[in-house]
Amino acid sequence: MTATTTTTTPNPDPSGSPGLSEPVGDPPLLEVRNLTVTYGGGADAVPAVRGVDLRVEAGQKLGIAGESGCGKSTLALALLRLLPPTAKLTGEILLDGEDVLTMKWGRLRAVRWAGASIVFQGAMHSLNAVHRVGDQIAEPILLHTKATPAAARKRAGELLEQVGLPAARALAYPHELSGGQRQRVMIAMALACDPRLIVADEPTTALDVMIQAQILRLIEQLVSDQNVGLIMISHDLAVLADTCDRLSVMYAGRVVEEGPARQVYADARHPYGKALSAAFPRIGDLSSRHAPRGLPGDPPDPAALPGGCTFHPRCPVALDVCATEDQELREAGAERRAACVLVDEPVSPGADDTRSTP
Numbered sequence: 001m002t003a004t005t006t007t008t009t010p011n012p013d014p015s016g017s018p019g020l021s022e023p024v025g026d027p028p029l030l031e032v033r034n035l036t037v038t039y040g041g042g043a044d045a046v047p048a049v050r051g052v053d054l055r056v057e058a059g060q061k062l063g064i065a066g067e068s069g070c071g072k073s074t075l076a077l078a079l080l081r082l083l084p085p086t087a088k089l090t091g092e093i094l095l096d097g098e099d100v101l102t103m104k105w106g107r108l109r110a111v112r113w114a115g116a117s118i119v120f121q122g123a124m125h126s127l128n129a130v131h132r133v134g135d136q137i138a139e140p141i142l143l144h145t146k147a148t149p150a151a152a153r154k155r156a157g158e159l160l161e162q163v164g165l166p167a168a169r170a171l172a173y174p175h176e177l178s179g180g181q182r183q184r185v186m187i188a189m190a191l192a193c194d195p196r197l198i199v200a201d202e203p204t205t206a207l208d209v210m211i212q213a214q215i216l217r218l219i220e221q222l223v224s225d226q227n228v229g230l231i232m233i234s235h236d237l238a239v240l241a242d243t244c245d246r247l248s249v250m251y252a253g254r255v256v257e258e259g260p261a262r263q264v265y266a267d268a269r270h271p272y273g274k275a276l277s278a279a280f281p282r283i284g285d286l287s288s289r290h291a292p293r294g295l296p297g298d299p300p301d302p303a304a305l306p307g308g309c310t311f312h313p314r315c316p317v318a319l320d321v322c323a324t325e326d327q328e329l330r331e332a333g334a335e336r337r338a339a340c341v342l343v344d345e346p347v348s349p350g351a352d353d354t355r356s357t358p
């Protein structure tokens with residue numbers, strides 16, 4: 001994996017639009033511009049992703065957070081055009097400057113492994129139960145490179161070692177491995193063709209907390225060793241804050257907050273970001289894992305979004321205007337943006353708490 005001339009740290013754009021400024025020199029590894037994804041059409045249309053912008057540089061780790069149903073998986077699948085035919089996409093998904101949405105089929109197939117690859121949640125369901133895991137890792141190598149079967153098997157063994165499993169586990173069937181080991185196999189598969197970008201959709205959600213931490217450290221290590229880009233998706237802001245450089249928080253198909261990961265987790269500017277970080281304590285903080293600090297209510301049905309700020313029915317600090325005025329992302333501090341009317345107002349810390357409308 002070669003390093004690019006782009007930085008491996010969050011983009012220090014003084015305009016306050018981190019990651020979205022015009023590129024200088026090489027294009028970023030991934031740039032998503034105004035992406036929309038709508039399932040179905042007419043009265044049944046489900047606008048699952050509504051105008052998302054993202055940017056990831058080589059070696060950078062971007063976390064995407066949000067509750068179930070806010071469009072995270074749809075976004076992940078859209079990146080490699082893995083959505084069902086009922087999904088209509090608009091916008092641009094530029095991988096090394098090349099638009100995935102307009103790629104010819106042959107090019108897209110190549111890009112799906114060598115350009116970017118996805119690690120899904122639930123390794124048991126993603127692996128083929130009747131094939132040895134080594135053969136499953138070797139398969140994309142055989143399909144997408146000129147490797148001989150013997151070389152592909154050897155590479156599969158190396159990849160297993162890279163993810164912390166003995167090469168001899170190549171002979172195991174998925175049911176012979178633990179959940180954590182299976183997820184390591186999935187990561188080895190994702191690495192098989194040296195992708196430049198890895199998209200990990202809830203890669204540790206099904207695992208217990210200790211194994212979860214091990215897998216996260218492994219992903220972090222691989223990303224920094226190989227200078228690939230990472231998009232890590234989770235409903236758990238604490239997991240993302242521990243692993244990623246930057247965070248984008250999604251709500252109802254949009255990014256409502258973005259910024260340096262630890263800052264967003266520690267001091268979210270959007271009330272939804274605040275609620276998410278309160279709902280998810282730090283990894284290993286077992287005492288507070290079950291604290292009832294979650295947000296009341298459910299995210300809206302994308303087919304029937306509320307007017308104004310889509311978060312207003314659940315927002316503890318909503319103003320009257322929030323029911324009628326849609327809110328765009330705006331500058332919310334250095335390298336930070338948030339889509340909330342309160343961001344524009346110079347309030348002192350804690351003053352938000354007094355703003356609730358009855």
Ligand SMILES: Nc1ncnc2c1ncn2[C@@H]1O[C@H](COP(=O)(O)OP(=O)(O)O)[C@@H](O)[C@H]1O
Pocket residue numbers: 039040046048066067068069070071072073074075084086301302
């Ligand atoms: N294949 C599909 N057809 C229709 N609607 C879908 C499909 N997949 C997801 N959705 C809807 O799109 C919205 C976003 O889903 P998803 O991207 O899976 O969210 P998340 O990963 O954040 O939980 C949800 O309302 C979901 O019901």
Ligand code: SF4
Pocket residue numbers: 270271272309310311312313315316317318319322327339340341342
């Ligand atoms: S715009 Fe209003 S409703 Fe939306 S998050 Fe901000 S305060 Fe809450």
Ligand SMILES: [Mg+2]
Pocket residue numbers: 072073074201
């Ligand atoms: Mg999902």
